[in-house]
Amino acid sequence: MALVESERGPSAVIEATPGASDTAVSNDSGVAADGGQLDDVATLLRGRRLVVLTGAGVSTDSGIPDYRGQGAPKRNPMTFDQFLSNGDYRKRYWAGSHLGWKLFDAARPNAGHAILADMENAGIVSGVITQNVDGLHVRAGSNRVVDLHGSMDRVRCLRCGQMYARASVAEQIDSANPWITEPDAVTVNPDGDADVHNWAEFIVPACTVCRGTLKPDVVFFGEFIPKERFGEASDLLRSSEALVIAGSSLVVNSGIRLLEQARRKKLPVVIINRGVTKGDSRATIKLDAGTTETLTALAERLLP
Template sequence: MGMHSFVKNIPRKLNNIYRTYSSQFVPKHQIVSDNDIKLLRNFIDNSQKILVLTGAGISTESGIPDYRSAEVGLYEKRNYKPIEHMQFCSSFKVRQRYWARNYIGWFNFSQCQPNATHFAIKNLEVNNKKVSTVVTQNVDNLHKKAGSKNVIELHGTAYRVICLSCKATYDRHYIQEKLKETNPNFEEITDMVRPDGDVEISVERLAEFTPPTCDVCKGILKPDIVFFGDNVPRSRVELVKKQLTDSDSLLILGSSVTVFSGYRIVLQALEEKKNIAIVNIGPTRADEHVSLKISARCGEILPLIC
């Protein structure tokens, strides 16, 4: 079904099929307007090769909170600060705390499933041939679960673990089994899921936990994620730059582009005079630079178009 098969005045009740999501982490928002739908549809129709940049805001409907959304983001609710790269590398206690909490949070985090936004992006890429590349700031693997093909995980993935010494890599599910073996009596129950899989655990319990080490060299294991204070690998930055140059439009979904690794994509798009559109609940760092900004829930507007 082509893009122009969109049915005008679609009954709002049909959109209820897209409302099976965890509203706990979705910030307050207005119902999308018919004019917003028209504007975004025109943006997509008039684009030939779209680079899509996604942030934590598209995964809130899968039950994963973001960091900065008003009232529901982790910074807002719990004054939560993600772990920093140098802390992880230099402190055994920090690694112990991280891995214990990640171990407990992994089941819920890894069970999260793609939502309507992820599937709409996949349809725009695979079925409609509009999206050439998906660049995501998320580490939750949901784009790949949804079936997107050309995905660049800007900040890495929680599903892969790397040794900081010998660079051996491991599947995160394998590490989970190792952690079960070395920590057979470590059990906690949590309903919390964070963007990086982290959760809260008591200090007393943390001291009992044995973090994983590399099978090859016994070195420090770290999720293949760009922690705060670390840099996105240069090769990945260059790949994103090339993919954006080869595209004619940039569509930003669910990201405030506050972090520079995302904002510099906007700066490049502006320099290369790309068409830019943003769909995000709340303000973004790039609002004043773009001609089309829609304040809406991505999972509501995207399925109405694709």
């Protein structure tokens, strides 16, 4: 398949410059792009309806770790086939997921989430497509959000399709496992899983309708994104006039597919991410900078 050349020609990769005007530092030492760089991006995007694709980097300032950011621990996430294969895998997953979800539930939207909601309310952002499963965009006030990989606050029965609020399943888990306490040292991952040692004692929750297997309504490694959900993301992109990718390394193919869809439409593509992404050479402009800080500074230039 031939790739469409960007409207602005070869992509420009711009690195943040600490010490320049408009530079800001966050708790995780993220740095915004400098004023001149942000002015270039604002000129490119001004007057266009933006769709924003977000990844784990958007939620790190809310205390949720990143899979692939600097210093992220190596891990081997459970696949969908493993989850289905036997009860021991499901015990290990649910024990970790229960503890991890408590951190997700306690997390609060950060300034980046809030800014995207503000820009949607102002008519600048048409909607958010997120690879995150933390639900923070909705909690920040964004109205049109496509949870590309699902959301940890929902649980689905794989047999009968019954849906549950995660909070109600958490109550069921606490009742069946009164011994469970959060370990002093627990590694919580961006998918809401956590590494725990006493998972073998864990009693796995079951569907109260059919006693079938329950699974958080998230896309596991090796599992396909539901066709209708990706279609919703594609429709949102088609109704927009530019794509901004924030906090994603684009390692997951779904993000690259959306980037290529934007390129076929000859839409400007701006990537904001600290570090290399798989889409850098295909972006109109790449800002190698802190996500929260750069979104905040960019909004100051685009909001009326």
